[in-house]
Amino acid sequence: MEQLTDLKAILHSKRANIYYLEKCRVMQKDGRVLYLTESKDENLYWNIPIANTTVILLGTGTSITQAAMRMLASAGVLVGFCGGGGTPLFSGSEIEWLTPQSEYRPTEYIQGWLKFWFDDAQRLAVGKAFQQARIEYIRRVWDKDRELKAENIFIDDSAITGALDNYANNIEAAEKVGDLLQREALLTKQLYRYAAKTTQQSEFTRDHQATDLANGFLNHGNYLAYGLAATTLWVLGIPHGFAVMHGKTRRGALVFDVADLVKDAIILPWAFISAKEKTSEQEFRQQCLQKFTEHKALDFMFEQVKQQALRES
Incomplete structure (x- = not known):
């Protein structure tokens, strides 16, 4: 529970990051959310600071693991699947966004x-x-x-x-x-x-x-x-x-x-x-x-x- 609290320490209204990713794999590794880019000679991992992120747009050629989605949800990050260049937006969930699951929203x-x-x-x-x-x-x-x-x-x-x-x-x-x-x-x-x-x-x-x-x-x-x-x-x-x-x-x-x-x-x-x-x-x-x-x-x-x-x- 302490970890979830830490992840939400930055108010959403103060968060700075939106990510658009393509041709990569988003995953959880060592308690962090990373995206992996594959090239001919080497694979590179890049960290996503999820506690300071509001939205991740997943473009063409992307995939995401269940563990990564779990961490993103715990940090209150919205995830959307989209086409190339960030448009159009689509996913198989309600409306267009995969919203974090939480019953503790304000009423x-x-x-x-x-x-x-x-x-x-x-x-x-x-x-x-x-x-x-x-x-x-x-x-x-x-x-x-x-x-x-x-x-x-x-x-x-x-x-x-x-x-x-x-x-x-x-x-x-x-x-x-x-x-x-x-x-x-x-x-x-x-x-x-x-x-x-x-x-x-x-x-x-x-x-x-x-x-x-x-x-x-x-x-x-x-x-x-x-x-x-x-x-x-x-x-x-x-x-x-x-x-x-x-x-x-x-x-x-x-x-x-x-x-x-x-x-x-x-x-x-x-x-x-x-x-x-x-x-x-x-x-x-x-x-x-x-x-x-x-x-x-x-x-x-x-x-x-x-x-x-x-x-x-």
Whole structure:
């Protein structure tokens, strides 16, 4: 029992690591979780610091042992199987994630969530609150991030301030979730247009199936954000199906709602910057993870979900 307590010593909201692995075998050895890469001349073992890890994505050519899964579960690490480059996400378990098994999840947050969830008006109010928080996070991150400014992405650009101010006003005017989704889609298109123009990729069109770098990085980065969102909801004990915006057709939609809090602020600009610079997937992923940590993305997700779960009706 002492070992399990030690593994969970770092709060999930403070953990720094997400791993995407491919062409390797994940295993337990000498009380640690390692991944083994096989080459022609030698096999190499690499340690995974599981107590400081939130998510592991297992890509093509991977396998994992039962002993490793047991240790990952004890440390509260989510594991997802995915295709090459981190997408698409799939596994044979509930929703998309192999969540650690624990009957000791908090109950206050799911109880608070269900108090409002069955009321359409209250659910819409939470959706609006998430969207306002999303706007404020974009403003905060883009205003603070010197590297974004060095890439000529400025929060005080008239195109951005106009788009965000207009969306903030339209949020409050929305009478149903469909209105909110429609206006959200318009904002995202405006942000894509701005980032594409700034990085000299004006021909960009968002297509999840496209093979160009910008679309590929957007897909990849979004799945990193989904991992953080899934971790947040698992820790707080809220099932992924109780969405406030995206839940009409996808039972794991609350993951998308929570990931949207940070995607535009971090993933969107760096996908375009990385595409312009033709960086590798690994370099792009490391940049995203660094920015998640720098701007306390996971802390922000926890803060917003807890605030809405405990809101007064």
